[in-house]
Amino acid sequence: MIRYLLKQVTSGLITVYFIATATFFAMHAVPGDPLMGGKATTPEIRANLQRKYGLDRPVLEQYTTFLSNMARGDFGISFTQHNRSVNDIIREHFPISAVLGLLAIAVAATGGVMLGSITAIFRNRLPDRAIMVLVIFGVSVPSFVVAALMQLGITELNRLTGLSILPVGGWGEAGHLVLPALALGLSTLAFLTRLMRSSMLEVTGADYIRTARAKGVSPTGIFFGHQLRNAVLPVITVLGPAIAAITTGGFVVEQVFAIPGLGRYFVQAVHQLDYTVIMGLTVFYGAYLVFMVILVDIAYGLIDPRIRVGKAGGSR
Amino acid sequence: MNELKPSDFERAPSRQALHRISRPSLSYWQDAWLRLRRNRQAIFSLGIVMALVFFTLAGPWLWRQDPSTQLLEEASLGPTLGRKAVVVEELDSWSPEFADARATAWDRVQDLRVIGEPTTEGITLQWGPVEGAEGYAIYRTDRKPRGLNRLGLPLAEVKKPGQLSFRDRMNVEPRSYTYTVLPIFKGLEAEVYGRVKVAPRIALKLAAAQRLKAGARVGDTIVLPAHPFGTDSLGRDLLSRIIAGARISLSIGLLAPLLYMLLGVLIGGFAGYSGGRIDLAIVRGIDLVVALPFLLFMILFRIAFGVGPGESGVHAMVVAMVALSWPSSARLVRGQVMQLREAEYVQAARLLGARTGYLLLRHLIPNTMGVILVYLTFAIPSTIFTEAFLSFIGMGVVPPTPSWGSLCNDGIQSFLSHPHEFIFPAIFISVTVLAFNLLGDGLRDALDPKQRGSS
Numbered sequence: 001m002i003r004y005l006l007k008q009v010t011s012g013l014i015t016v017y018f019i020a021t022a023t024f025f026a027m028h029a030v031p032g033d034p035l036m037g038g039k040a041t042t043p044e045i046r047a048n049l050q051r052k053y054g055l056d057r058p059v060l061e062q063y064t065t066f067l068s069n070m071a072r073g074d075f076g077i078s079f080t081q082h083n084r085s086v087n088d089i090i091r092e093h094f095p096i097s098a099v100l101g102l103l104a105i106a107v108a109a110t111g112g113v114m115l116g117s118i119t120a121i122f123r124n125r126l127p128d129r130a131i132m133v134l135v136i137f138g139v140s141v142p143s144f145v146v147a148a149l150m151q152l153g154i155t156e157l158n159r160l161t162g163l164s165i166l167p168v169g170g171w172g173e174a175g176h177l178v179l180p181a182l183a184l185g186l187s188t189l190a191f192l193t194r195l196m197r198s199s200m201l202e203v204t205g206a207d208y209i210r211t212a213r214a215k216g217v218s219p220t221g222i223f224f225g226h227q228l229r230n231a232v233l234p235v236i237t238v239l240g241p242a243i244a245a246i247t248t249g250g251f252v253v254e255q256v257f258a259i260p261g262l263g264r265y266f267v268q269a270v271h272q273l274d275y276t277v278i279m280g281l282t283v284f285y286g287a288y289l290v291f292m293v294i295l296v297d298i299a300y301g302l303i304d305p306r307i308r309v310g311k312a313g314g315s316r
Numbered sequence: 317m318n319e320l321k322p323s324d325f326e327r328a329p330s331r332q333a334l335h336r337i338s339r340p341s342l343s344y345w346q347d348a349w350l351r352l353r354r355n356r357q358a359i360f361s362l363g364i365v366m367a368l369v370f371f372t373l374a375g376p377w378l379w380r381q382d383p384s385t386q387l388l389e390e391a392s393l394g395p396t397l398g399r400k401a402v403v404v405e406e407l408d409s410w411s412p413e414f415a416d417a418r419a420t421a422w423d424r425v426q427d428l429r430v431i432g433e434p435t436t437e438g439i440t441l442q443w444g445p446v447e448g449a450e451g452y453a454i455y456r457t458d459r460k461p462r463g464l465n466r467l468g469l470p471l472a473e474v475k476k477p478g479q480l481s482f483r484d485r486m487n488v489e490p491r492s493y494t495y496t497v498l499p500i501f502k503g504l505e506a507e508v509y510g511r512v513k514v515a516p517r518i519a520l521k522l523a524a525a526q527r528l529k530a531g532a533r534v535g536d537t538i539v540l541p542a543h544p545f546g547t548d549s550l551g552r553d554l555l556s557r558i559i560a561g562a563r564i565s566l567s568i569g570l571l572a573p574l575l576y577m578l579l580g581v582l583i584g585g586f587a588g589y590s591g592g593r594i595d596l597a598i599v600r601g602i603d604l605v606v607a608l609p610f611l612l613f614m615i616l617f618r619i620a621f622g623v624g625p626g627e628s629g630v631h632a633m634v635v636a637m638v639a640l641s642w643p644s645s646a647r648l649v650r651g652q653v654m655q656l657r658e659a660e661y662v663q664a665a666r667l668l669g670a671r672t673g674y675l676l677l678r679h680l681i682p683n684t685m686g687v688i689l690v691y692l693t694f695a696i697p698s699t700i701f702t703e704a705f706l707s708f709i710g711m712g713v714v715p716p717t718p719s720w721g722s723l724c725n726d727g728i729q730s731f732l733s734h735p736h737e738f739i740f741p742a743i744f745i746s747v748t749v750l751a752f753n754l755l756g757d758g759l760r761d762a763l764d765p766k767q768r769g770s771s
Contacts, residue, residue, distance in 0.1 A: 140750035
């Protein structure tokens with residue numbers, strides 16, 4: 001188990017290193033340089049700014065400095081916001097995105113497992129058909145459309161009833177979380193429902209289910225003790241990529257609902273060409289996603305005893 | 317055991333007749349097509365996909381409105397067909413009429429009427445004088461007033477002595493309004509009102525009218541261009557913008573997957589066929605690229621290619637997609653090729669002296685074609701999705717270049733007041749993605765029956 005963990009963490013670190021390197025060189029391939037946007041008005045100011053941001057050094061030196069700063073968890077200072085460090089930005093805005101993302105994942109995972117089980121139980125009957133229509137909707141409608149439609153619907157509802165049932169934007173109260181989490185989680189929910197349905201149907205035909213039935217285990221016992229436990233495994237394996245999808249999906253949903261999360265900040269930084277923030281946030285997001293996937297892998301190993309995690313090298 | 321007679325050694329009668337193939341032989345693709353044809357959902361989706369392609373290619377010839385012509389008079393209109401407008405003067409020269417001091421005055425607002433043609437440029441009201449009134453208050457509503465309730469918008473109080481007319485120029489829209497005029501006595505509005513109902517016509521100023529139709533004169537009635545999907549916030553026809561956007565969205569959606577599948581097939585086929593160290597090196601590379609967070613790097617590549625904010629980097633987007641997406645298709649093809657490499661018929665061909673290139677082109681790649689085609693059908697909607705996502709946050713195709721994503725971005729600004737500007741492009745994205753997904757499901761069932769029902 002320990003060896004497996006070490007192996008996973010090492011490969012994760014290599015990926016993060018690769019992400020950092022790719023980010024660094026991608027940003028240095030940009031034509032012109034970050035000081036072009038009207039800040040460096042005279043050669044003296046330009047030289048001073050270059051010194052401040054270390055841009056006067058050779059590229060390789062900049063690269064090693066960048067890597068060692070990253071390794072120490074220092075992402076540098078923002079180019080456009082006066083003396084604000086990228087770490088501050090992350091510290092301030094990431095928790096908001098993380099809360100929203102985790103809530104959306106929770107919605108998607110629990111909803112997907114529940115709806116997927118229901119569709120499998122009522123295969124080809126009304127509940128199955130109805131849920132599959134919702135699934136098709138969720139898979140083919142982009143999250144920003146879902147978000148906007150929800151806003152429109154709730155605004156109309158608020159207007160008709162004259163109450164404010166749910167806020168349609170902003171941040172700070174629990175009510176602000178409901179719509180964004182649903183909009184963000186819907187497509188993943190649809191995907192997981194589909195996966196759960198097919199894996200549930202596969203499990204239902206398995207020999208051990210027949211054996212359990214022959215032994216006289218009650219249908220509920222079979223469902224919770226055998227079917228659900230086995231069918232849920234494929235869902236867990238795709239949770240890692242699902243977290244990645246939801247995290248980047250947050251970029252859009254945070255825009256639509258005016259939530260001050262890190263995703264919105266990233267988009268803003270790209271619009272302002274704030275180089276250090278873009279680099280820092282890319283590496284940060286990359287590391288976050290890589291380690292989320294590892295976490296899910298480890299959880300999978302713990303849940304499924306059939307997988308001898310020590311041996312299974314390519315268990316993806 | 318048995319005694320053998322000479323007759324046992326005679327030639328047996330030919331049984332050729334029994335072996336005659338009684339049904340036409342079907343190739344793999346014919347068989348797949350038969351299976352696909354039976355899938356109603358897939359055929360329906362295929363129809364939608366073909367209709368979309370037709371819409372994109374023939375649209376500009378069938379719907380001849382220019383997607384970039386702005387007509388601010390017609391900004392943010394809902395869907396309309398064949399409305400007529402009356403041409404009016406460029407400058408609205410109207411001055412209030414004053415009553416003759418000797419005119420008889422009534423005890424209430426009487427004879428309230430509309431003077432001239434009521435248009436969206438302005439509606440002129442005139443009424444008879446009221447005994448001792450120091451002024452008049454004018455209200456407008458687009459609903460039905462009930463007595464003195466729901467009078468609507470207080471437009472003005474006219475207080476000049478003897479002024480008995482008023483021109484309403486405040487955001488008049490082509491719907492019917494009810495005006496209420498109340499006399500004012502000593503600063504208070506009296507209940508002796510007059511009321512008139514007006515349905516103004518759409519007005520178009522002379523210059524704008526002449527742009528639409530040369531030689532238009534004041535007083536002419538001209539037919540406005542139809543906008544089945546309405547117009548955007550600059551008065552551009554949304555249908556023609558969606559057609560223009562379809563060209564961009566669909567060409568990105570088709571081109572990028574085709575390119576990266578091609579690259580993936582070549583590299584994956586090579587890796588899978590060579591095996592050994594080459595394979596290992598390529599797989600390592602693939603693993604690293606697959607681990608990159610896709611959307612973040614799409615955005616990063618866009619910046620790295622020097623596409624600044626506010627520029628549409630369609631080419632940069634396609635290049636970035638190809639660079640980031642080929643590894644997953646290469647991985648798929650590699651797996652397939654590795655499986656097939658050991659198949660008996662490949663070994664037989666190799667035994668007969670077939671060369672590597674021949675084996676790859678004749679046996680391995682054609683036999684992975686089914687899987688590749690299914691993957692491609694799913695890659696198209698996800699690419700369209702990616703384009704829409706990036707354009708929506710302003711990092712793909714940006715306005716004024718229309719793509720479905722950038723149209724949505726444009727439309728979301730005024731979504732709560734004019735939902736159609738957002739909803740029509742959103743419908744196109746959703747229907748396209750849906751059609752390709754269902755078609756992909758059908759193709760998978762038809763081409764690869766083993767995988768039926770999985771995922």
